[in-house]
Amino acid sequence: MPEATEQAEQPAKKKRSPAKLIISILIPVAVIGFGAYSYFTSVGSTSKVGDCLSGEITSDPKSAESIKKAECGAGATYKVVGRIEDKLQNEGGADGAICEPFATAEYVYWEGTKGGKGNFLCLEPFKA
Numbered sequence: 001m002p003e004a005t006e007q008a009e010q011p012a013k014k015k016r017s018p019a020k021l022i023i024s025i026l027i028p029v030a031v032i033g034f035g036a037y038s039y040f041t042s043v044g045s046t047s048k049v050g051d052c053l054s055g056e057i058t059s060d061p062k063s064a065e066s067i068k069k070a071e072c073g074a075g076a077t078y079k080v081v082g083r084i085e086d087k088l089q090n091e092g093g094a095d096g097a098i099c100e101p102f103a104t105a106e107y108v109y110w111e112g113t114k115g116g117k118g119n120f121l122c123l124e125p126f127k128a
Contacts, residue, residue, distance in 0.1 A: 049083055052076035052126055057107050067109060072126065081105050082122030088112075092120055 047053065047069060054077050055066035070076045082102035089110050092098040096108035099122035106125060112118015 047080050047083070047121055049080050051080045053078045053080065053109075053121075053123065057109060057123075073128065076126040076128075078107060078109075078123035079126045080121050081124050082120075084120040084122070086117050087120055088117055096122075098122075 052070050052072035054068050054070035054075050056077065057067065072079065081104050082099055084098055087098070087110075089112065092108055092110055096105075098120050099105040099108050102122040102124075104124040105122035107123040109121040109123055110118055111121075
C-alpha cells in the first residue's frame with residue numbers, strides 16, 4: 001500500500017500592506033501633531049500682556065470660539081492687561097475676582113481643558 005505523503009497545506013503568511021502600515025503610523029502622528037499645534041497656537045497659551053484680541057465675549061460659552069489674536073488696531077476688541085497661568089476655571093470666581101489686581105480689566109477670558117487647568121487673560125476694551 002502506498003504511503004500517503006500528503007503534507008498539510010500551510011496557510012500563506014499574510015503580508016501587511018505597506019499602505020496600511022503607513023496609515024497606522026500617520027494617523028496617530030497627525031492627531032498628536034494637531035493637538036500640539038492647537039495648544040501652542042491657542043489664544044490662552046500664546047497671548048501675553050499688551051497683545052490685542054478680536055471677537056466678542058458674552059455669557060454664552062460658545063462666544064469664546066470667536067476670540068482670536070489680532071493686530072492692535074481697527075480690528076481689535078480687547079487688550080490683554082493681565083495673565084494668570086495654570087488655574088482651574090472655577091478659580092476665577094463668578095465675578096472675575098481673579099483679575100481684580102488689574103485695575104483696567106473689565107473682562108475675564110479663560111482657556112484650558114475642561115476639568116483641567118488653563119490660563120486666564122484679564123482684558124480691557126481696546127481703545128485706538
